[in-house]
Amino acid sequence: MDRMTRLAVSAALVLAASAGSFLVARGRVKPYSPAAPGYRALGPADAKVTIVEFSDFECPACRVAEPPMRGILKLFDGKVRLVFKHFPLERMHKFARPAAIASECAGRQGKFWEFHHDLYDHQSEWPSEKFEERMAAYAKNAKLDLAAWSACRADPSADAAVSADVKDGENAWVGSTPTFFINGKRFVGAMQLSERGTPWIEKELKK
């Protein structure tokens, strides 16, 4: 074997080792479902563009992403569908999961978005010792059947629905919130959504 062949074999070895280490780190690609119950979706079911949002009600970056998201929904009214998936970051936000369950139970009475808006609009108020009091106030604002809502919060199926979303997020390599998938393309945070999300939606709508 001459010198050039040996060098080529050496380079191929380095490339193979690099590809191998990437594959080992990536692991097996797991299935991820973008689906969610209808009460957590906005916009027509047959919309050309679907935005799947993984979000945490206690996360300040998710609150920052709310105005651009509402702007997108207004701008592309009737052409875009938004699907909300729970992704509470429990290591950092101890009220995130109970808030997600409370919103899930509001959703089961068809009032998910009213509750969702209250949670983000008053994010500075409820992650505290006043949590229960504030949740009850938002439930009243949404005109929920309070007894049914309270029973639902104790029902393991509401917690399981949140856990299923978290698993979907983990399978989709969601590492931080908010993460958006617009027709499958990932955008992380308000800035990526604002700067690159809108042109991407326009491009998808032209297809």
Next chain:
Amino acid sequence: MSAKIPPSGPSPTESGRGTSSPYGSVVGVAARVLVGAVLVYAGATKAAGPAEEFAIVIGSYDLLPRDMVLTAATFLPWVEILVGWSLILGLKLRVAAAAAGSLFAAFLFALLTVKAKGIELPNCGCFGDGVHLTLTQGLIFDSALAALCWLAWRSSPARLSLDSWAEGGYTGRDHAKR
């Protein structure tokens, strides 16, 4: 009557590289494998995850133009992996050691800039979502690895390397002249 004629030129141990002694050789191999392994781990954990996540971290350093951040987040992990494996396997060892040293110098510059600007980093981005280092830990870690890059650079030509195999076997100082 006979006179001892001193050998011409410096002996291999005077070459300033330290590769001829077994001790220097072992230290050199250890240094390059350690730095290489760190780079491969750091690069692979980031390359395996979404570039958009890493882009958030790079963006928080406020060093690159915003439209370059995603491109950097896509390619930087692969540079780390390739340089890491080149060090471990000893391919173009001096180039790989210099590239690794440049990477750590760039990381140190980025961390010092963040410190000077008073930016609060949620995560240094050193190892993707795996290991989170504080700013001070990152500075110490990168400085130590930059020093090891210098040892790796000095270890070339090395016996246990693809360079040695590609050049037809280890030949000490003469090897470097090829």
